[in-house]
Amino acid sequence: MSFDVTDRATGDGWDGILAEGETITWQGRPDAAVAFGFAQSVGMLFGFAFAGFAAVWMALAASAGGYFWTFGLVHFSVGIALAVGSVFGPPWVRRHTWYTLTDRRAFIATDLPFRGRKLIAYEVGPDTPLSLEEDGDFETVNFAHRWVQRKKGSRREDVGFERIPEGRVVLELMRRMQGEKR
Known part of the structure; x- marks a missing residue:
């Protein structure tokens, strides 16, 4: 079973997930091509x-x-x-990932074999650090951080919508959200 964001643009299937009055403003998927760096x-x-x-x-x-x-x-x-x-x-992970931005939160959905389905929501508020990374034809919009435990301590990783073609549009939507919440 997989997430199909195209069917959910109207909010169908989001019952119990979205808050009262929360609306979807953007949905997309990351580029799944091999990027060698x-x-x-x-x-x-x-x-x-x-x-x-x-x-x-x-x-x-x-x-x-x-x-x-x-x-x-x-x-x-x-x-x-x-x-x-x-x-x-x-x-391969990007091929099994979907992104959704509402007027309040950013969602990252994954459906990975052996790991199952996962939906993580990130609040986007006035103090949310936003950044844009360019990588050729694609952009990454970062809006959160997570700490990953390693053998010798932990390391901070950026969280965001990776390798999307319309990164600047998504960044502007998020900045507008921040302005409205101030």
Whole structure:
């Protein structure tokens, strides 16, 4: 089952989600094309280096005879998954994502296999930090932050409508919302 934002532009299907009098002002989807940048190249290099080390270890273990070399298959597979996942993972997630902006909130909906459906709402108020990032033909409108736990502490990530063609229009809608709430 997936979210179909085109059928919901009139508010149908949003019963119990939207507040009384809340109206949808914009809906869209992110671009799902593969975008190759610095983060993807680093992930790819690390993954291939990890897989390459595992392949060398497996070759050396195989030369000793027996089946001990098969323990390296897990590491080799993880390395390949890291390399491929860093390039094709984000577009795959974007392909399963929908965005909705109302006159009060921003919604990000995802429908990912094995993770299920998720709908997260972000209040857009006068103090909401808004920013626009340009990436070729697409723009990202950031309107929130989240803290992601890492092995050595946590890191702040921007939250927003990623890789949309009408980012400036959405940013202007959000700025108008902020002005109306002041």
